[in-house]
Amino acid sequence: MRRLGELEAAVMDVLWSAPGPLTVRGVLGLLAREPELAYTTVMTVLDNLHRKDVVTRERVGRAWAYRPALAREEFDAEAMASVLESAADRGATLMRFIGKIPPEELAQLRALMDEDRR
Incomplete structure (x- = not known):
């Protein structure tokens, strides 16, 4: 298992703290970073985490909602x-x-x- 980068770890902290799956916009809204990250940056990080099997995703309307694959x-x-x-x-x-x-x-x-x- 690969270690997480700084931004991946911050995104995972948000997902682990959430009561349920979050969309990219939901993760972006809960990330406490200055300056605020671009939507596409968070989307890329979540896509990378999905390819690494660190998160799972499900369709919610037109968006993906992400949740940690493991506690x-x-x-x-x-x-x-x-x-x-x-x-x-x-x-x-x-x-x-x-x-x-x-x-x-x-x-x-x-x-x-x-x-x-x-």
């Missing part, structure tokens, strides 16, 4: 798994990653792993 948490988990799969030494990469986790999150991870084992 944010699932997308993030797949991105992390993809990074791990590309590592030359998975064990070393995991240890370096674990070393960057704050103690309170590491305790939460341990609790989740213990719960999963039961």
Whole structure:
């Protein structure tokens, strides 16, 4: 799974926060960017995300309405798994990653792993 660019991530944040599918105009209206992006720019980003299977789309009248293909948490988990799969030494990469986790999150991870084992 490829990582998202800055604008793709901003568009996905809007879609993940929305209660339902959004048209290009809907995404554009919720993007907090200065200066405001062009309609065609947002349309191109959404089309690219659709080709990458990051979003799905459905017809709403004459427009497309977009929604995330995966929940944010699932997308993030797949991105992390993809990074791990590309590592030359998975064990070393995991240890370096674990070393960057704050103690309170590491305790939460341990609790989740213990719960999963039961």
